[in-house]
Amino acid sequence: MIGFFFVSVYKYKSQPAFLLFSLACFSFAAAEVFASIRVYIDFPFVTHYLANIFIILSPLLIIVGLFKYKNTQNISLMPLYCIFGFSAFLLLAIYPFDAAKMLTSLIIAGLFIYSGYLIKSMSFVAKIQQKALTTCFLVHSGVMLLQVAVLSIPVISSNVVDITAPLQIILISHLILATLSALILPFLLFSNTEYTLSNLANTDSLSQLLNRRGFFNKAKESLNQLSNKDKSVSIIILDIDFFKRVNDEYGHDTGDQAIKWIAQNIKEQFINTGISARIGGEEFAILLPDYSLSAARESAEYLRENISKQPFYYKGAHINLSVSAGVSTALNGQMSIKDLLSLADKRLYLAKETGRDKVVTFDEKQLLLQS
Numbered sequence: 001m002i003g004f005f006f007v008s009v010y011k012y013k014s015q016p017a018f019l020l021f022s023l024a025c026f027s028f029a030a031a032e033v034f035a036s037i038r039v040y041i042d043f044p045f046v047t048h049y050l051a052n053i054f055i056i057l058s059p060l061l062i063i064v065g066l067f068k069y070k071n072t073q074n075i076s077l078m079p080l081y082c083i084f085g086f087s088a089f090l091l092l093a094i095y096p097f098d099a100a101k102m103l104t105s106l107i108i109a110g111l112f113i114y115s116g117y118l119i120k121s122m123s124f125v126a127k128i129q130q131k132a133l134t135t136c137f138l139v140h141s142g143v144m145l146l147q148v149a150v151l152s153i154p155v156i157s158s159n160v161v162d163i164t165a166p167l168q169i170i171l172i173s174h175l176i177l178a179t180l181s182a183l184i185l186p187f188l189l190f191s192n193t194e195y196t197l198s199n200l201a202n203t204d205s206l207s208q209l210l211n212r213r214g215f216f217n218k219a220k221e222s223l224n225q226l227s228n229k230d231k232s233v234s235i236i237i238l239d240i241d242f243f244k245r246v247n248d249e250y251g252h253d254t255g256d257q258a259i260k261w262i263a264q265n266i267k268e269q270f271i272n273t274g275i276s277a278r279i280g281g282e283e284f285a286i287l288l289p290d291y292s293l294s295a296a297r298e299s300a301e302y303l304r305e306n307i308s309k310q311p312f313y314y315k316g317a318h319i320n321l322s323v324s325a326g327v328s329t330a331l332n333g334q335m336s337i338k339d340l341l342s343l344a345d346k347r348l349y350l351a352k353e354t355g356r357d358k359v360v361t362f363d364e365k366q367l368l369l370q371s
């Protein structure tokens with residue numbers, strides 16, 4: 001069933017990794033069918049040889065699928081194909097004997113350890129499930145090694161020993177672990193996809209800052225945190241001065257690079273303290289969850305000065321940019337983010353009206369004109 005699920009995902013996403021994962025499930029199921037008909041038919045090539053081949057193929061396909069999912073181009077899969085070819089060749093000589101079962105278990109134990117290592121070294125957002133899947137693979141490899149030990153008892157013992165009961169327990173754990181792994185794997189992959197999609201929806205592709213939607217989402221999340229309760233919340237809105245001239249004089253491409261440069265300045269200053277976003281064409285917002293009005297004004301001043309004192313260089317052009325900013329503050333919960341933003345926006349407008357390249361923190365235009 002999980003195999004069919006992977007096929008449907010493959011049909012939908014056309015990602016080869018999912019086809020490989022589905023083949024791994026079918027290979028596992030085929031191996032179990034071949035092995036279980038041993039009691040009905042006496043045809044060891046199918047019930048022993050093919051069962052062993054398909055059971056080895058299953059983790060191999062998972063590993064190849066993981067490589068495809070990682071999109072690792074520079075890793076050669078040749079060693080894996082060699083392991084498979086060599087195992088198939090060796091098993092052909094010994095498949096009617098117990099040694100074949102032991103060899104198969106040893107190979108699978110090795111492949112499971114490698115799969116666990118691969119999962120651990122990959123980047124997944126669902127950390128608990130990543131640990132769970134790594135553990136599943138490692139425990140599974142332990143079960144395989146235990147199977148080798150149990151299978152070797154009759155060989156080394158001088159008495160006749162019945163190992164049916166421990167082998168049945170091993171078989172059951174084998175089925176449980178395989179099913180668990182097959183259930184956790186898609187969860188891991190989908191949580192990564194969902195994270196990527198949510199990032200795309202909340203990020204501005206030019207500046208790599210949050211977009212307006214991302215800003216509101218993150219701001220709400222941050223202000224709802226218990227540690228930010230009863231704290232002063234400040235918002236800085238920043239707008240590039242006379243940006244139309246930059247586009248007109250140097251072209252739209254230079255304008256884009258200027259936006260990226262401003263964003264970089266914002267990121268560098270607020271990476272650990274604020275939530276930064278590009279909320280409009282040449283307009284940025286920074287939410288500071290634990291900043292008083294004076295602390296926010298100081299930060300905005302620092303940023304404004306930094307931008308105006310260092311020229312922006314692009315394709316030989318040397319462009320002096322400046323920004324205007326409006327700052328607003330309220331106690332967390334007293335004003336909505338939207339209202340705080342529009343108060344800061346009003347002050348930004350005042351900064352523009354009264355000369356630009358300045359930070360405004362209050363609403364009296366007359367005072368601003370006098371200063």
Ligand SMILES: Nc1nc2c(ncn2[C@@H]2O[C@H](COP(=O)(O)OP(=O)(O)OP(=O)(O)O)[C@@H](O)[C@H]2O)c(=O)[nH]1
Nearest residue numbers: 239240241242243244245247252255256281282352
């Ligand atoms: N290159 C580039 N330009 C943009 C982008 N988004 C908006 N703009 C431009 O930004 C300019 C904004 O112009 P205005 O609103 O007149 O403001 P301004 O020239 O900055 O003047 P003030 O804000 O009043 O100082 C317009 O020319 C837009 O085309 C963008 O993503 N890339």
